[in-house]
Amino acid sequence: MRVLILLLFFTLEIFAHDLTHTRSNTQSITVAFAFSSQVDFAYKNYEIFAPDTTIPFAVGRTDALSRVTFVPNQTGEWKLKVFSEDGHGKVVTIDVKEDMSTTEQTQTPKWLKIYSGMLSIFFIFALLFIYKQRKIR
Amino acid sequence: MHIPDGFLSPQTYISATVVAAGLLAYSSKKVHFDTQRIPILAGLSGFAFVLMLITIPVLGATSIHLTGIAIMSILFGPWMSAIAFALVLLVQAFLLGDGGVTSLGVNIISMAFVGSFCAHFVHRSLKQYSEKIALLSAGFLSVVASAFLIAITLGLQPLIASQDGSPLYFPFALDITLVAVMVPNMIAGVLEAFLTMSAVGFLHKHFRGYLYDA
Numbered sequence: 001m002r003v004l005i006l007l008l009f010f011t012l013e014i015f016a017h018d019l020t021h022t023r024s025n026t027q028s029i030t031v032a033f034a035f036s037s038q039v040d041f042a043y044k045n046y047e048i049f050a051p052d053t054t055i056p057f058a059v060g061r062t063d064a065l066s067r068v069t070f071v072p073n074q075t076g077e078w079k080l081k082v083f084s085e086d087g088h089g090k091v092v093t094i095d096v097k098e099d100m101s102t103t104e105q106t107q108t109p110k111w112l113k114i115y116s117g118m119l120s121i122f123f124i125f126a127l128l129f130i131y132k133q134r135k136i137r
Numbered sequence: 138m139h140i141p142d143g144f145l146s147p148q149t150y151i152s153a154t155v156v157a158a159g160l161l162a163y164s165s166k167k168v169h170f171d172t173q174r175i176p177i178l179a180g181l182s183g184f185a186f187v188l189m190l191i192t193i194p195v196l197g198a199t200s201i202h203l204t205g206i207a208i209m210s211i212l213f214g215p216w217m218s219a220i221a222f223a224l225v226l227l228v229q230a231f232l233l234g235d236g237g238v239t240s241l242g243v244n245i246i247s248m249a250f251v252g253s254f255c256a257h258f259v260h261r262s263l264k265q266y267s268e269k270i271a272l273l274s275a276g277f278l279s280v281v282a283s284a285f286l287i288a289i290t291l292g293l294q295p296l297i298a299s300q301d302g303s304p305l306y307f308p309f310a311l312d313i314t315l316v317a318v319m320v321p322n323m324i325a326g327v328l329e330a331f332l333t334m335s336a337v338g339f340l341h342k343h344f345r346g347y348l349y350d351a
Contacts, residue, residue: 132175
């Protein structure tokens with residue numbers, strides 16, 4: 001009987017190695033990165049920080065389509081940092097709402113960046129030109 | 138090549154910002170903005186801005202861009218080109234969020250100043266032998282020298298700011314950053330070399346009176 005009890009006790013130990021898992025359809029947040037094509041920031045490092053924390057909530061690599069997907073467990077400002085060995089990367093702030101969703105944010109189109117940047121540069125040089133012209137007069 | 142926000146420790150970016158501000162203040166005293174030259178300088182600054190927005194994928198894992206810094210340096214002198222290029226970086230960082238605001242100091246020192254002066258000195262010392270070789274070398278080395286300083290700055294971050302052995306800002310050490318930054322930028326350097334040669338040749342031919350007399 002004693003041997004049987006002992007055996008039963010050790011049988012319970014077997015379950016210590018049984019890693020359980022659950023599947024769910026919880027709402028997740030996906031952030032996609034790109035230079036010029038959809039997949040040029042694939043398999044790069046990332047760190048996700050929950051609001052007001054310094055230890056990462058999650059670390060990993062972007063997927064084959066240069067995306068990071070995570071499931072937040074609290075509201076507030078989450079920080080996602082992506083980086084590669086050559087110094088490329090970005091820190092993105094994600095505001096997570098009560099229902100664990102976030103507002104969709106799209107990148108400024110490149111043509112708009114070029115247009116506004118050129119306009120700003122020319123405006124500054126135009127001001128410099130006017131200032132110099134007036135000084136000469 | 139721009140270092141984004143969050144990759145540099147405060148020790149690095151605060152000192153770099155102070156140095157960059159000092160260099161810009163000194164540069165502004167060294168240059169004289171001639172009204173005849175301002176329009177071409179504005180055009181070249183706009184050109185540099187667009188060049189830096191065009192990303193070229195290389196080696197299947199990273200991207201490079203050209204800068205146009207050597208063109209500006211050879212045609213307008215290193216001080217003026219450094220100021221104009223710093224303005225371009227400023228617009229990119231504050232207006233468009235390209236390149237970090239905290240890392241602006243490092244970006245200005247490495248690209249605007251190191252790139253400009255490297256191109257200027259290389260061109261000046263080689264042009265007596267061959268103008269073409271001088272232009273090609275200036276273009277190539279302006280990118281490579283800037284990339285080298287960026288690789289060093291990034292690679293030193295784990296030594297400068299770590300907590301319990303974990304890097305706080307940028308995790309890769311010097312041996313990794315030197316290879317990862319330098320190899321793609323050597324390709325960028327080759328492209329920059331040919332761009333510099335053709336652009337300087339064109340502008341010298343058509344706008345000679347409006348350029349810097351080196």
